[in-house]
Amino acid sequence: MKAEHGVAVRAENCGKTFADGTRALEPVNLDIARGETVVLLGPSGCGKTTMLRIIAGLEQPDPGGRVLFNDADVTRVPIEQRNVGMVFQSYALFPNMSVADNIGYGLKIRSIGKAEREARVAELVELTGIEGLERRRIDQLSGGQRQRVALARAVAVRPSVLLLDEPLTALDAALRERLRGELDRLLRTLGITTIYVTHDQAEAMVLGDRIVVMSKGAIAQIGRPRDIYFAPASRFVAEFIGAANIVEGDYAGGRLKLAGGTLPLANGAAAGPVSAMIRPESIRIIAAEGAGLSGRVDSVSFVGDRQRLMVSGAAATAILVDVPNSLTVNAGDRVGLAVEPGAIRVLASGK
């Protein structure tokens, strides 16, 4: 299938207050390039689905908000004329139609001839790997098959933008991981502008060209997965993405002073109290003697591919450390902790 790029999407000043007065979304701005995959990530109730529904045309933004597709204002255009493809969390497949009829429904609405429709449906059936199921009824499909049909149906109409609302959440963990890989490959093949809503940070990391982290109806940070992970803009982002140690200490003379010693800090903040993030995997265990920072191992959890230690006494709260599964370390040991200065991220104060 040839690459389809869709449109650039721009949301300007889009807020949403529901009829009962609940503020679901603070006015936000979002720019999505043509062909880009953007993931809206956040805990439930953060406004990510509302944002998606505004872009889809299922919700109107509060007055003053605008949605643009390729610089054309579509704020007042109803969803059925926006040429979007949408995958719902529950898939919302039509129980009264076969798999093939579901996939072809958008084409039928567009008055595309039977022959062309069938060819296109066959193409999508192959692309999503659901050969042999075309004549099945929806209630005869498994969850993973339904997900594929929903995706095929959404992209069949060659949408300007593909919108996915937690498309993998309804599946069990193993299947979710497999489909995540498939979905990634498919989105790269299609190259359509895609907006993907999820609360699962692993999904966001794998699928997103950029991630929009949302919290309480506002955008907390926008960036590439690596930026979000290594350089979170706030404590919320740091803690929401992966495991994070947040330490509070005084910064003076190039070192951060903690309860159990000091750590060298590269990016010189102003002297005074500082809160910083350290990822568990960027901490190394060294001998306690002569270490800048040391503490006592409280517990060792063997996870298989690694071990996770809880070390107390080094900072005000216990610090999580991920170490290789070959290292021998026991609860009660005194250990030294070493961190590359670049791996310590000073967080903006206030939060």
Next chain:
Amino acid sequence: MRDRIIFAGQLAFTLLVTAFLVVPAVLSMMAGVTANYFRGIRSGVTLDWVWQVWGLYADTIGRSFLIALSALVVCLVVGVPAAYGLYRSGGRLSRAVEEIITLPLAIPGLAIALALLLAYGGFSDFRRSWLFILAGHVVFTMPFMVRSVIAVLAAIDVKTLDESASSLGASPWRRFRDVIVPNARPGILAGSLMVVTLSLGEFNLTWMLHTPLTKTLPVGLADSYASMRLEVASAYTLVFFIMIIPLLVAMQLYAGQSAAARRRR
């Protein structure tokens, strides 16, 4: 042993209750084919009374079906979209509307009929035609259609289906035709059977609203009880049973089928 005694006791009780309910109906229908009821079945079996009923009341039977089917058409054309609209918009207003539609179930039919007479009795052409009775029947049966359709719409998460059809480019009318109605079919069918059955058997309202020229089957039945031989009235009951029972059976069969379909899902 003790279990068997309990079982036998339960069976006997059930049969007794069933007999209590069924025997009068059977007696009544048998009276309709007995030559002389006061002399009992020994006087012979005849279909004369049934033919006499047919001769006297065929028009009421035809009219009853006309009204029942017309009520069905009105309930389908108005009730199904209304149910969809009420379900889609949700909120306090649509709940209030639903309650108001349901009100006629709680109000005695006579009171509704009186209200209709007060409001529209002055339009004498309307008052004299069968359409007047139809109006009453629509008021009475509409809640059954609307409720039954709303129940199905709620069960299949029709809001998301509607949204997904709209995302694929379908206009509101196409969505209603291609997605909403086919998926609400169990509710529409159940509602339809209710409407037809209730309309065929409706007496309270109809008795107030009818004129000598617009009698329906149940009104004719009352008429024959009041003014005819017992055998004729009983034969009339028999005719009524013969017509209403297939509908009731269809209703039960259908209810069983859709329940089974839901279990499969």
